[in-house]
Structures are given as C-alpha cells and as structure tokens.
Amino acid sequence: GAGVSQSPRYKVAKRGQDVALRCDPISGHVSLFWYQQALGQGPEFLTYFQNEAQLDKSGLPSDRFFAERPEGSVSTLKIQRTQQEDSAVYLCASSSSLLAGVNNEQFFGPGTRLTVL
Amino acid sequence: SQQGEEDPQALSIQEGENATMNCSYKTSINNLQWYRQNSGRGLVHLILIRSNEREKHSGRLRVTLDTSKKSSSLLITASRAADTASYFCATRAGGSYIPTFGRGTSLIVHP
Numbered sequence: 001g002a003g004v005s006q007s008p009r010y011k012v013a014k015r016g017q018d019v020a021l022r023c024d025p026i027s028g029h030v031s032l033f034w035y036q037q038a039l040g041q042g043p044e045f046l047t048y049f050q051n052e053a054q055l056d057k058s059g060l061p062s063d064r065f066f067a068e069r070p071e072g073s074v075s076t077l078k079i080q081r082t083q084q085e086d087s088a089v090y091l092c093a094s095s096s097s098l099l100a101g102v103n104n105e106q107f108f109g110p111g112t113r114l115t116v117l
Numbered sequence: 118s119q120q121g122e123e124d125p126q127a128l129s130i131q132e133g134e135n136a137t138m139n140c141s142y143k144t145s146i147n148n149l150q151w152y153r154q155n156s157g158r159g160l161v162h163l164i165l166i167r168s169n170e171r172e173k174h175s176g177r178l179r180v181t182l183d184t185s186k187k188s189s190s191l192l193i194t195a196s197r198a199a200d201t202a203s204y205f206c207a208t209r210a211g212g213s214y215i216p217t218f219g220r221g222t223s224l225i226v227h228p
Contacts, residue, residue, distance in 0.1 A: 004159070035218075042205050042218030043160070056215065091159055105150070106216070108159030 002026075004109035006092050012115045013082045021077045021112045025094030033106060034067055034077050035091040043091050049075060050098070082116045089113050123206055123222040131227050136193040138222040140206030141186075147209045149182060150216070151191050154203045163191075163204075198228040 005024045013019050025032050030051050035043035036059075045059040051072035060067070064082075069075040079086055089111040097104035124139045140149065148167045152160040166173045166182045166189065173180045179192040193200055203223050207216040 040220070042207075042220050044218070045215045048214070059215075093160075105162035105165065106160075108152075108161070110157070110159045 004092055004094055004107050006090075006109040006112050008112060009110060010113050010115075012117065014117055015083060016081050018078065018080045019082055019114065021079075021090050021114070023075045023077070023092030023094075023109060025073065025075070025092070026096075026107055027073075029094035029096050029107070030072070030098055031095040031106075032069060032075050033093045033095075034075070035093065036061075037089040037091055037111070039088075046077070046090075079114075082114075084116050087114055087116045123204065123219040125222060126220070127223045127225075129225045129227065130196055132196060132198055134196055134226075136196050136200070136224055136226070138191050138204055138224070140189045140191070140208075140219055142189075142206075142208045142217075143187065144210045145184075147211055147213075149180075149189050150207045151178075151180060151189075152205045152207060152218075154205065154221070156202075160205065193224075196224075196226045198226050200224060201226050 007022045032049040034046040036046055037043045047067045048056040049069045052069050064080045066078045091108055091111045093106040093108045095104050095106045122141050130136055146168055148165055150165045151163045153163055154160045164175045164178055164180050166180050177194045182189045203221040205218050205221045207218045209216050
C-alpha cells in the first residue's frame with residue numbers, strides 16, 4: 001500500500017489480557033516510531049527502530065510494553081496484562097531518513113484505539 | 118512530558134476567516150513541525166521550519182518561528198470547513214531525534 005497501515009483499528013481488551021498491535025510501514029522506510037496518544041493529548045513517544053534495531057525504548061511506560069521489528073519492516077507492539085490506564089490510541093510512524101527523520105517528515109498510520117475494560 | 122504547548126486549546130471560526138494558533142516550547146530546537154489530525158485519523162505533516170528560518174509558506178499555510186521567544190505560529194488563511202481538525206506542533210531538541218508534541222489546538226471551521 002501507499003501509506004502506513006495499522007491493525008486492528010480498534011481493540012477492546014479485558015483488564016489482564018495481552019494485546020498485540022501491528023504496524024506496516026511504508027516499504028523501504030528505515031525508521032519506525034511508536035507513540036501513545038491519550039484522549040485530548042498529543043502523541044507521546046514510546047520507542048524507535050532503525051531497521052530491525054530498537055535504538056530507543058525510553059518512552060515505554062512499563063516492562064509490560066514490548067516492541068519488535070525482527071526483519072526491519074513490520075513492527076508489533078505488545079502489551080502484557082493490560083491495565084485501564086493503557087487505554088489510548090497507539091500510533092505508528094515511519095520515515096525514510098537514516099537520521100531518524102530529524103529533518104524529514106514522518107508518515108503516520110491511522111492508529112489503533114485500545115480500550116481496556 | 119510535553120515540551121510544546123499550543124494555544125488556544127480550541128478555536129471556532131467561520132469559513133473564509135483566518136485561523137492563527139501558537140506553539141511555545143522550552144528548550145533549544147533543531148526544527149519545529151506542524152501536523153494536522155482529523156478525527157479518528159493519524160497525523161499528517163504540514164510544514165517543517167528549521168531553527169535558522171523565520172518564516173515559511175505552503176499554500177494557505179504560513180508558519181513563523183521566533184527562537185528568542187521559543188514560539189511559533191501557524192496561520193491558515195481563507196479557512197475551509199475541511200480545515201476542521203486538531204493541529205499539533207512537534208519539536209526536536211538539539212541532538213535528539215525524538216519529537217515532542219504539544220496537546221494541540223482543536224480548530225472548528227463553520228461552513
């Protein structure tokens with residue numbers, strides 16, 4: 001496809017369940033970001049990949065959050081034992097820049113809206 | 118934490134009017150970017166202004182940057198109903214590749 005895609009678009013989980021969110025970046029984009037966006041807030045950085053290497057995971061809120069990008073393309077964000085405070089929209093963005101998009105724009109996916117009951 | 122803060126939080130105008138929203142930030146930056154987010158969608162990049170630039174135009178958009186005041190403004194001229202969206206500024210502090218977004222300005226343009 002032409003843009004970044006994410007699946008599922010909506011996910012409802014019971015507290016304590018594990019969830020996996022998928023991101024398909026634009027083909028050939030080396031940089032991939034995950035963000036968490038709470039209602040009424042701007043996106044907050046979670047983690048960054050350059051190809052398959054996770055260079056920064058400083059934004060992950062707890063060790064229940066795990067992200068991977070094993071072949072340098074598709075990425076999965078996994079949340080274990082979900083809590084109500086994990087409810088948010090999770091956005092993925094990719095960039096063609098090797099400099100992690102410092103001067104290049106990021107292309108965002110539509111996001112996955114996670115609701116934890 | 119969010120470095121950039123947009124002002125106002127909400128803006129309601131009539132079609133054809135101009136819309137101005139502001140962004141203030143705290144630390145020195147490499148560049149500042151403005152994004153638009155339509156309801157239920159991802160963010161769309163609008164314009165990037167580098168720290169050594171003062172003004173930039175793109176179609177009906179005009180962005181200014183005042184590094185001495187650590188602020189930027191986004192002007193949308195001759196607004197349209199389709200401009201209804203949330204607008205975010207994102208900054209990158211010097212040496213960092215992590216963009217920091219503000220809380221956004223919610224713009225409603227009434228037809």
